[in-house]
């Protein structure tokens with residue numbers, strides 16, 4: 001929820017959603033403020049008057065900045081349209097106008113594309129930000145090459161959150177077989193834009209130095225021993241790192257080079273065979289001959305025993 005200060009900051013920066021619609025208002029004469037209004041079939045209960053502002057004196061007009069039950073802040077004003085005489089007295093006649101809604105603060109995610117990626121991934125983290133920046137940089141540099149309609153393919157050399165950003169940004173996914181994920185623990189990305197050429201982008205050494213405080217807090221959090229304040233502090237450090245990644249020029253973050261690169265031959269078959277150990281269907285290209293029997297990789301590794309059906 002926006003603080004009072006943030007409401008004014010948002011309004012000053014024009015971060016408002018204009019509405020400008022006539023609404024029905026319940027005005028409390030004792031409190032001298034709107035306490036309820038109706039907008040597009042919904043009732044809104046006012047829970048806080050953030051301010052009442054005299055906007056003009058003729059006709060007298062007051063703008064009310066109110067917070068409703070849901071936490072959203074709206075601006076309402078009484079639009080006085082005509083002065084009428086009734087029983088020898090003059091009255092203003094008018095209508096209530098819902099002027100605008102104040103946008104919720106999103107200090108980190110002003111970039112809509114990045115917000116979509118964070119929604120897909122589940123949160124915004126430094127690795128996701130790196131994946132976002134590296135694909136953005138690659139797409140920029142490869143604009144001309146990709147105009148010919150060639151399908152982009154990507155090889156990533158880590159299995160961090162960055163992979164999700166790459167998939168979202170480039171459309172190259174594990175599922176459509178245009179993304180190859182190698183678990184080499186390196187922020188190195190090769191964007192292949194022709195049969196034999198790729199743009200290799202790698203994180204420059206020393207650009208994201210280890211932060212001892214961050215590492216210590218991370219350890220505590222993973223061990224379930226961090227206090228609320230430590231957890232909050234960790235978030236601040238994370239935010240700082242994310243902001244650094246988002247604000248640093250791409251060429252400062254990544255070293256770039258063009259290099260010859262091929263795409264591994266597609267060994268993907270459609271036909272299924274049976275593993276002679278677990279009896280489960282397995283792509284025939286993925287069978288391995290061991291001790292005279294054709295086995296699946298699961299049975300060969302022995303790490304994933306087949307469980308009995310319940």
Ligand SMILES: [Zn+2]
Pocket residue numbers: 121123124125127128161
């Ligand atoms: Zn993540």
Ligand SMILES: [Zn+2]
Pocket residue numbers: 275276277278279280295296297298299
């Ligand atoms: Zn098997």
